[in-house]
Amino acid sequence: MNTTSNRKGKIKDINGPIVTIELPGVQNGEQVRIGSLGLYGEVISLEGNEALAQIYESTEMVRPGESVEGLGHPLSVELGPGLIGGIFDGVQRPLEAMFLKAGDQIPRGLSPLPLDRDKVWHFVPSENLEPNMPIINGAVLGRVQETETIEHRILVPPNISGELIELAPEGDYHLEESIGQVRDQQGEIHHLKLYHRWPVRRPRPYQSRDNGIEPLITGQRILDTFFPLLKGSKCAVPGPFGAGKTVVQHQVARWANADIVIYVGCGERGNELVDVLDSFPKLKDPYTGRPLMDRTLLIANTSNMPVVAREASIYVGITIAEYYRDQGYDVVMLADSTSRWAEALREVSGRLGQMPVEEGYPAYLASRLAAFYERAGRVDTMDCGKGSVTLIGAVSPPGGDFSEPVTSHTKEIIQTFWALSKELADARHYPAIDWVDSFSADVSTAAEWWHENIDREWEKRRSQALGMLARDAELSRIVNLVGPEALSSAQRWVLEGAALIKEGVLQQSALDPVDTFSSPEKQFMLLDLILSVYDAGADLIELGVPVQELSEMSVLARLRRCKELYDSNQIDQLNAFREEALNDFKEIHSEYAQRGEQPA
């Protein structure tokens, strides 16, 4: 990228991952390599002729006086075919290749290229392009089939536009081969390849922003039906340890109707990434029938990897997400966990001696968080129509306390909040998403979609269910004060109905092969079925049927199990069961109606 020869300097001070260097002419944000191992890092501040660099790898046994090299460019990622299906570390080093090359542990100073240079790709140039045409940045030069389902659109890099001088014919090309030439306004000629580089801390350009219009369907009932998230929106999943943040994110990665899924394991467990690597190739994308890995990409900075690369990892992830967005795709990026990213910021700022404001975090925490989430959105791309990046960040509040800085700042930024609760998780109510603390600012937009595509009653049924859950909480408080005897039959039937909603709709096992995914049709059917049963029961109670008799109906046990008895393709069977269930109520109804007609 940079043609000037690299500058040399030396190390002055080593304080863990923060190293003071002397490197004349170095720029803020510039990439450096330090010491005899050539460890990678990035300049984060300048003062006089000294600069501070954060190093992405352990600095053990590095010494003052060793040499430093400035690379002349900021931290950038390679963007081109071959990303999908891969696993990269926090600075986009390919982990699979590193494993084959260097063994079980990640050695220092190793820097294999992210994209495979030996691989050939079949390139098909865009038909509408001809030499001597003006061409803009982000224009589609041609296509490459990256995976069975993903057509990779080769874009003119964001910083280049001008006149197309040459475009390669259809054929097989290596990444480094030229597939076109563009002359810019200054007359400089750029050779374009199948890939380009882009600095991770600079958002990629687009034409304009647009509002989200369509919900992301995740196949998770409590998410889609109760707290919908729009494509292009931003969402946080906060919760104490073990409450289910990672499972929620894995479920979204598995079942969401997105084109591309980018999963960033930021400061979390190594085994959780292995879980994805093991299970995704065996699972089928419910929309395309192809292995899930064909649309998935992993970025891994596990909790034991150097902290500084953790800070970089989410920028690497979001930049790749934007790149696929620019190709016109709906991308979902999951970051588990943004708290670890914030902690990495804190660690670096602490080492720099910056003034902490709350719980050791620097004053710029809120603005960094906001700027990061701002990179989500649905946009008009330069040349590929609409594209979107949906951002879902896990938050891991210390002690599960949502008032801590990262959770509270995040809450102000996002539109959808899936709050996980320890109480629910302890009772093994999964997903442990608290229906009181969670919210979605986009229910009315989502409702339009549901009404059009699934059922006109969606919003009404959703509100009715939430209303019952709220009544349930109230009534339970009364029971806990004075006992169940204080409640009327109708009130006790509300408790029963709420229990049915919790067990039959809200609880959804990620581990059950049937229940793990619920199509929107099935979601609505289950909700509507349970509410219809509740309504039918409420009528009977008006007629004087004792609540006891209703609670003991055998059909209720089956109702609780419907979710795992019928999969998303068995809507007919579910309908048949519905008839059967409501019939049982009708029978009781006619029985009591007859009795009611007879004088006592």
Place this chain on the structure above:
Amino acid sequence: MSAKEYRTASSARGGLLTVANVPNIAFGDRVHIRDQQGNTRNGQVIRSSDEEVLIQVFEGTSELDLESTWVRFLDEPVEIALSPEILGRIFNGLGEPRDYRPPIVSSLRRSISAAAFNPAARTYPKEFIQTGISTIDGLNSLVRGQKLPIFSASGLPHNRLAAQIVRQAKLPDDDSRFSVVFAAMGVSYADARFFQEEFASSGVLGNVVMFVNMADDPPVERLSLPRMALTAAEYLAFDLDRHVLVVMTDMTHYAEALREVATAKGDVPARKGYPGYLYSDLAEIYERSGRIKDRHGSITLVPVLSMPSDDITHPIPDLTGYITEGQIVLSRELHNQGIYPPVHISPSLSRLMKDGIGKDFTREDHPHVSNQLYALYARALETRNLASIIGADELSTRDRRYLEFADAFENRFVRQSEDEDRSIEETLNLAWDLLSTFPPQALTRVNETEIAKYHRQSV
């Protein structure tokens, strides 16, 4: 390798020693410090610049005087010597023998701060370990390569539980036992002796490596001790193909030592005075467990920690829970009722259980049985709460059944004796005894086939 020696110490405070005018010392370098009595202390460089270096002194800096202190830079990282001879031995946190036997002589020396495992090199842990303890095997199963801590508190029998796990852990149909690495930080003599006698009486002593730092030993040594222990464990697992069970106690003392040093360094505190990097530091330790592709051995990690003031939201248990693959939580309430092991199942969790149990590993009904017991017990605890407010007599018959279940669960399922080694079959059958006190339609977490096969009313 030319070691460099200096006599330019310029300050000594809280376990940290500063030495001036010592150019080009490597970060992380190992250091020998000779005090005025001529005794040698050990240290490690934790900051290095042209002008001065900062050294963390493992034995502490008390009674050091600046004039007569000699500092020798060894030009190597902190390492441990490894050979099969480490089995049966006892070391301190610096890897020096504390059993009055000669040091390990070996050409194989490894830095104790190993590079992180490449996630692409890991395999997902899946093999169920039978500990013989129902609350673990049945409800929070441990698998080979998992990191599953015990959250305890002062006065609770975590050591006895850890010892029972060490004694009984095996694969269900394989009698080979684990090699054990035992890491003790800041423990009392009584506790250290307890473990030693335990290992001796169960005949595993020759298969155990112990790293011990007593309560009155220098706290800074606690920082290197778990890393010594895990480097030894990695050697046993991945060089010698053994299945290793690492027991660490007490991680709270470790974290306190870390805080002590951090405070002396002037690091910005995050919560309760603990430095912001406590999470990453603990993760460096805990993430060294696991399974690696094409390697026969494994490292299963059971750290024990005491929750200060029984508070699970305290940074030490909290950050641990965020890193480990679940936790076994002990309860003072159960302990006070005389129930051993006092495992409180509600906050306990094993995240790797899902792939290690069921048809191919334990029994087909296991996942659902576990779920069902959890759901019933959660409901039973609510009912017990209610009963304590309105009185048990006010409860419906349905609710009373839950109350009885809670008692039976705690007294028959949770409670077992210290030498009771229940097979997973026995644990699951016991579970069905309890489930069968409910009519089948009340059991919605187990499926109809399982009910038909195991529910006592159906059989």
